[in-house]
Amino acid sequence: MKKKSLVVKNGLLVTVNPQMEILKADLLIENGRIVSIAPDIDSTNRDVFYADDLIVVPGFVQTHVHLAQTLFRNSAEDLPLLDWLEQKIWPGEASLTPETLRLSALLSIGEFFKGGTTTIQDIGIVKNAHVLFETIAETGIRAVSSKMLMDSGDGPQIIIEDTDQALTESLELLQRWHGYDNGRINYALAPRFVLSCSNQLLKETAELAKKYHLAVHTHASENKKEIELVKKRFGMSNIQVFEYLGFTEVSLRLAHCVWTDEADRQILQKYDIKVLHCPSANLKLGSGIAPIPDYLQRGINVSLGADGAPCNNNLSIFMEMRLAALIQKALHGPQSMTAETVFKLATIDGARALGLDQEIGSIEIGKKADLVFLKRNQVHSIPDENIYAKLIFSARETDVQHVMVDGQWVLKDRQLLTIDENEIIDKIKL
Amino acid sequence: MKKKSLVVKNGLLVTVNPQMEILKADLLIENGRIVSIAPDIDSTNRDVFYADDLIVVPGFVQTHVHLAQTLFRNSAEDLPLLDWLEQKIWPGEASLTPETLRLSALLSIGEFFKGGTTTIQDIGIVKNAHVLFETIAETGIRAVSSKMLMDSGDGPQIIIEDTDQALTESLELLQRWHGYDNGRINYALAPRFVLSCSNQLLKETAELAKKYHLAVHTHASENKKEIELVKKRFGMSNIQVFEYLGFTEVSLRLAHCVWTDEADRQILQKYDIKVLHCPSANLKLGSGIAPIPDYLQRGINVSLGADGAPCNNNLSIFMEMRLAALIQKALHGPQSMTAETVFKLATIDGARALGLDQEIGSIEIGKKADLVFLKRNQVHSIPDENIYAKLIFSARETDVQHVMVDGQWVLKDRQLLTIDENEIIDKIKL
Numbered sequence: 044m045k046k047k048s049l050v051v052k053n054g055l056l057v058t059v060n061p062q063m064e065i066l067k068a069d070l071l072i073e074n075g076r077i078v079s080i081a082p083d084i085d086s087t088n089r090d091v092f093y094a095d096d097l098i099v100v101p102g103f104v105q106t107h108v109h110l111a112q113t114l115f116r117n118s119a120e121d122l123p124l125l126d127w128l129e130q131k132i133w134p135g136e137a138s139l140t141p142e143t144l145r146l147s148a149l150l151s152i153g154e155f156f157k158g159g160t161t162t163i164q165d166i167g168i169v170k171n172a173h174v175l176f177e178t179i180a181e182t183g184i185r186a187v188s189s190k191m192l193m194d195s196g197d198g199p200q201i202i203i204e205d206t207d208q209a210l211t212e213s214l215e216l217l218q219r220w221h222g223y224d225n226g227r228i229n230y231a232l233a234p235r236f237v238l239s240c241s242n243q244l245l246k247e248t249a250e251l252a253k254k255y256h257l258a259v260h261t262h263a264s265e266n267k268k269e270i271e272l273v274k275k276r277f278g279m280s281n282i283q284v285f286e287y288l289g290f291t292e293v294s295l296r297l298a299h300c301v302w303t304d305e306a307d308r309q310i311l312q313k314y315d316i317k318v319l320h321c322p323s324a325n326l327k328l329g330s331g332i333a334p335i336p337d338y339l340q341r342g343i344n345v346s347l348g349a350d351g352a353p354c355n356n357n358l359s360i361f362m363e364m365r366l367a368a369l370i371q372k373a374l375h376g377p378q379s380m381t382a383e384t385v386f387k388l389a390t391i392d393g394a395r396a397l398g399l400d401q402e403i404g405s406i407e408i409g410k411k412a413d414l415v416f417l418k419r420n421q422v423h424s425i426p427d428e429n430i431y432a433k434l435i436f437s438a439r440e441t442d443v444q445h446v447m448v449d450g451q452w453v454l455k456d457r458q459l460l461t462i463d464e465n466e467i468i469d470k471i472k473l
Numbered sequence: 474m475k476k477k478s479l480v481v482k483n484g485l486l487v488t489v490n491p492q493m494e495i496l497k498a499d500l501l502i503e504n505g506r507i508v509s510i511a512p513d514i515d516s517t518n519r520d521v522f523y524a525d526d527l528i529v530v531p532g533f534v535q536t537h538v539h540l541a542q543t544l545f546r547n548s549a550e551d552l553p554l555l556d557w558l559e560q561k562i563w564p565g566e567a568s569l570t571p572e573t574l575r576l577s578a579l580l581s582i583g584e585f586f587k588g589g590t591t592t593i594q595d596i597g598i599v600k601n602a603h604v605l606f607e608t609i610a611e612t613g614i615r616a617v618s619s620k621m622l623m624d625s626g627d628g629p630q631i632i633i634e635d636t637d638q639a640l641t642e643s644l645e646l647l648q649r650w651h652g653y654d655n656g657r658i659n660y661a662l663a664p665r666f667v668l669s670c671s672n673q674l675l676k677e678t679a680e681l682a683k684k685y686h687l688a689v690h691t692h693a694s695e696n697k698k699e700i701e702l703v704k705k706r707f708g709m710s711n712i713q714v715f716e717y718l719g720f721t722e723v724s725l726r727l728a729h730c731v732w733t734d735e736a737d738r739q740i741l742q743k744y745d746i747k748v749l750h751c752p753s754a755n756l757k758l759g760s761g762i763a764p765i766p767d768y769l770q771r772g773i774n775v776s777l778g779a780d781g782a783p784c785n786n787n788l789s790i791f792m793e794m795r796l797a798a799l800i801q802k803a804l805h806g807p808q809s810m811t812a813e814t815v816f817k818l819a820t821i822d823g824a825r826a827l828g829l830d831q832e833i834g835s836i837e838i839g840k841k842a843d844l845v846f847l848k849r850n851q852v853h854s855i856p857d858e859n860i861y862a863k864l865i866f867s868a869r870e871t872d873v874q875h876v877m878v879d880g881q882w883v884l885k886d887r888q889l890l891t892i893d894e895n896e897i898i899d900k901i902k903l
Contacts, residue, residue, distance in 0.1 A: 116855070117859045117867060118859060120812065120859055121807050330803075356862060356863070373761060376553065377759035379759075381550070422587060426547060428547055432786060436757070436786040437547060468850045468855065471855050472850045
């Protein structure tokens with residue numbers, strides 16, 4: 044158990060509590076949790092960390108990422124989704140060994156920590172998914188991950204596998220990793236997308252999810268051609284397929300949802316389906332601009348993710364936040380998607396998407412100490428009368444100085460503490 | 474005279490020459506110019522700079538910026554253009570003293586250098602524009618700047634001035650600064666936009682530009698309401714007004730051009746009018762998305778600028794490049810606006826917009842040594858099979874390690890050499 048007390052003194056706390064308070068105060072952290080927020084907390088016999096010129100924010104949550112794709116960064120340009128998958132991504136994923144998969148995950152998690160992301164929902168990989176969980180475990184990031192499910196001849200041939208084997212392995216990983224390290228790691232079932240799954244796999248996945256009360260993480264309604272193919276196969280929309288197959292009875296988390304009609308949106312709303320918004324990826328693959336302001340107005344929970352490095356080509360929550368705001372302002376006017384709204388998508392709403400909003404996503408008493416410390420006074424971000432504007436539009440990843448997860452430092456003075464950065468760079472650089 | 478020779482060894486040169494070569498080679502710099510590009514240049518009796526793990530690119534060119542607005546960063550959120558100007562920007566500009574104006578320019582130029590921008594076209598300020606030129610001169614940035622012209626009761630009352638005085642002062646600044654420091658600084662005439670200028674001012678500005686062969690830098694067709702007001706006043710479109718008044722006989726540089734019709738685009742094309750594209754600002758103010766792929770197809774010269782800090786809220790060419798690519802891919806498909814195309818907009822096409830493409834914008838023999846050295850091997854940007862993809866989509870401002878203008882270092886190991894960064898931060902921070 045982590046028993047030592049730490050007092051964080053004099054930080055500017057962007058709490059994301061229900062009142063959205065921003066305040067100068069101290070934090071007391073014990074056993075990985077925030078136990079007090081107050082001015083002048085007594086630091087006698089406690090470790091002290093001075094945060095005088097720092098902004099302290101909740102660790103960022105990215106709800107849709109691909110740890111397995113990061114080695115394909117800067118190698119899959121100017122393609123639409125289905126060509127990008129078939130020509131670049133599936134062959135790439137099929138070629139990964141346990142060693143290169145681990146390297147990919149380490150590179151990703153290093154980038155997440157250096158950019159202030161402390162929690163991810165990763166959609167996994169078909170083969171050797173255990174490597175992802177092992178790497179998540181050793182680096183200390185908070186994560187939901189999965190074995191990715193693909194068994195269908197409808198789409199790709201290159202990495203599909205047997206239906207039963209896919210589900211059996213999923214259950215093995217579930218038993219091994221769900222709830223690991225005091226709940227830091229969790230398991231979700233992850234059919235890649237409807238087109239890569241047989242009807243049998245989809246049905247059995249829904250049954251398993253219901254039986255074990257598991258979340259389901261998948262891609263949906265990202266691209267017009269994808270939607271056409273789903274409609275051709277099922278005679279209904281992609282979102283309707285999930286309702287039809289019973290996925291709406293569990294925690295369903297859908298990456299993208301770029302193209303949805305009124306009926307789809309009513310389903311999203313009715314079943315509290317979580318929309319995982321990936322603005323860079325949606326733009327870069329030419330998929331489109333998701334109707335996020337409409338989702339938010341309906342009360343649908345929206346959160347953010349960088350998706351995969353080869354369609355981004357970063358894993359930065361700062362880039363996603365800025366872009367999530369700007370693209371909607373262009374379409375719906377400058378009042379839409381305020382900086383404060385977007386900051387919630389990247390913190391508390393991300394936590395809610397993962398069912399973790401009682402544990403993380405804000406700086407409040409009782410929550411886990413997943414914290415990010417940002418340099419406040421930089422030529423590119425001062426002055427800062429509006430702190431949310433600063434965080435969304437001026438700040439960048441490299442303003443992140445220190446990061447902790449569960450009260451444990453994972454980044455200090457921009458040095459990774461659980462990953463050997465030089466070693467991974469040496470192995471990867473051209 | 475700068476007589477010393479410098480050999481830059483082993484850099485990966487992204488030349489932006491007509492063949493768009495990327496090559497490992499040495500550079501020889503003498504008297505501020507590149508005099509040789511070759512493998513293994515002899516370094517006997519010469520200074521040597523090792524660039525082994527660095528990418529060397531031409532200094533970035535931002536063709537539309539506001540040095541005078543940077544102190545208003547993070548203080549003018551969620552407003553459309555005309556409200557933003559009237560409620561925030563004009564009162565702010567009117568309140569600047571020579572001291573705060575200088576601070577604003579220093580903060581801006583510090584950010585430009587730290588992000589690899591070596592050349593700017595600044596649109597100036599109404600009062601005390603000489604302060605901008607003095608600050609440009611002392612910091613070593615390459616710049617076109619201006620006294621901003623506003624005399625009209627049509628729009629703002631707060632900072633307008635007498636027509637004759639505005640033009641007389643412009644001529645004084647022109648004589649003092651045009652061609653300064655071996656051409657590093659130049660002067661352009663800068664009516665703010667049609668709505669802030671009387672017909673007399675517009676006509677006389679066009680006459681002066683023709684008489685002295687001066688460039689004209691202004692805003693045009695940024696916002697639908699602005700365009701309506703121009704049409705109501707002149708009975709023609711904003712772009713047509715410039716043709717009608719004779720501005721198309723000189724080098725005309727128009728920031729924004731978000732809303733143009735077929736007739737407007739034919740005018741842009743016919744007179745080789747330079748479009749200064751500011752994607753962040755256009756999105757953030759809700760103005761819209763400029764039809765850049767169409768402009769490029771017509772052979773219209775497009776370049777990039779961050780516009781003002783309060784509508785961005787950065788002055789980063791990296792953010793503008795990434796956004797310029799992504800927004801068009803969303804609308805026109807992933808093949809549009811390749812990374813290579815966008816990289817040209819930020820370098821050689823920017824140079825061309827300013828009439829400086831024989832001097833800067835690429836790494837070629839005979840050109841000025843305006844160079845940016847970027848760290849290549851970083852967790853957020855490897856691997857990098859496609860170097861342009863890396864530069865546009867993965868790289869960020871803080872990858873910039875060293876910068877030179879005219880062969881003189883202005884940033885070394887991310888330390889500003891001509892600006893006291895700590896002093897300006899201390900003066901500005903809240």
